[in-house]
Amino acid sequence: GGLAGGIEICITFPTEYVKTQLQLDEKANPPRYKGIGDCVKQTVRDHGIRGLYRGLSSLVYGSIPKAAVRFGMFEFLSNQMRDEQGRLDSTRGLVCGLGAGVAEAVVVVCPMETIKVKFIHDQCSPKPKYRGFFHGVREIVREQGLKGTYQGLTATVLKQGSNQAIRFFVMTSLKNWYKGDNPNKVINPFVTGVFGALAGAASVFGNTPLDVVKTRMQGLEAHKYKSTWDCAYQIMKYEGPLA
Numbered sequence: 001g002g003l004a005g006g007i008e009i010c011i012t013f014p015t016e017y018v019k020t021q022l023q024l025d026e027k028a029n030p031p032r033y034k035g036i037g038d039c040v041k042q043t044v045r046d047h048g049i050r051g052l053y054r055g056l057s058s059l060v061y062g063s064i065p066k067a068a069v070r071f072g073m074f075e076f077l078s079n080q081m082r083d084e085q086g087r088l089d090s091t092r093g094l095v096c097g098l099g100a101g102v103a104e105a106v107v108v109v110c111p112m113e114t115i116k117v118k119f120i121h122d123q124c125s126p127k128p129k130y131r132g133f134f135h136g137v138r139e140i141v142r143e144q145g146l147k148g149t150y151q152g153l154t155a156t157v158l159k160q161g162s163n164q165a166i167r168f169f170v171m172t173s174l175k176n177w178y179k180g181d182n183p184n185k186v187i188n189p190f191v192t193g194v195f196g197a198l199a200g201a202a203s204v205f206g207n208t209p210l211d212v213v214k215t216r217m218q219g220l221e222a223h224k225y226k227s228t229w230d231c232a233y234q235i236m237k238y239e240g241p242l243a
Contacts, residue, residue, distance in 0.1 A: 005067025009059050014052040016059065018043075020120050023215040055119040057133040062112025066104050074100040074168060087183045090173040097168025098161050105160035111149035113156060115140065117218040152217030154228040159210040166206045170199040212243065 018039050033039040043051040077096040082088050122130050130136030140148045174195040179185040213232050225231035
């Protein structure tokens with residue numbers, strides 16, 4: 001699980017970078033970026049291709065333990081909840097996914113995501129102050145204490161919990177549908193990949209609003225919000241539901 005997580009983030013980080021930029025840019029007046037393509041274009045123009053990988057180190061350092069905690073917790077919970085035939089139904093898959101998401105949020109995701117968002121936000125400022133991953137972590141802890149790496153914990157728990165609940169619910173449902181009445185039926189790796197892609201798409205679509213709130217709560221301007229709920233309220237009030 002840890003190795004899979006590390007490989008995944010190295011491949012998908014540019015999309016994560018652009019997503020974070022657009023979520024932080026929503027509150028700018030006027031917004032700096034016109035859309036995904038414009039964000040990529042401006043980043044490459046100003047910083048080169050490597051600009052799309054700024055903040056990668058913080059996510060790589062976090063992705064391996066995150067995936068390990070996620071899949072480890074899911075396996076632990078699912079082994080406790082399987083029926084006598086070793087089958088895990090969709091509802092139990094959802095509960096196991098929720099537990100896995102909450103565990104990874106508290107143990108790994110919240111501190112690493114907070115650091116990632118602060119890094120990306122800092123690198124876009126006129127005078128970046130973080131010289132690297134460890135220097136940035138040291139500065140954040142020095143200025144804000146360990147609490148500074150746990151900003152947006154509530155939003156992160158909600159986001160990761162719902163994310164993995166949806167992901168594993170869809171994945172379990174598809175696998176059970178494919179196997180039919182034979183729980184020991186072997187699933188082709190390609191089919192597993194397709195099911196994983198569908199489950200991932202469903203989880204992203206289902207919890208993007210929580211992800212936006214989480215990103216705002218972990219940015220350099222998080223002090224503007226009193227709480228997770230205040231952040232969501234301000235986004236709805238001043239930017240509308242599409243934000």
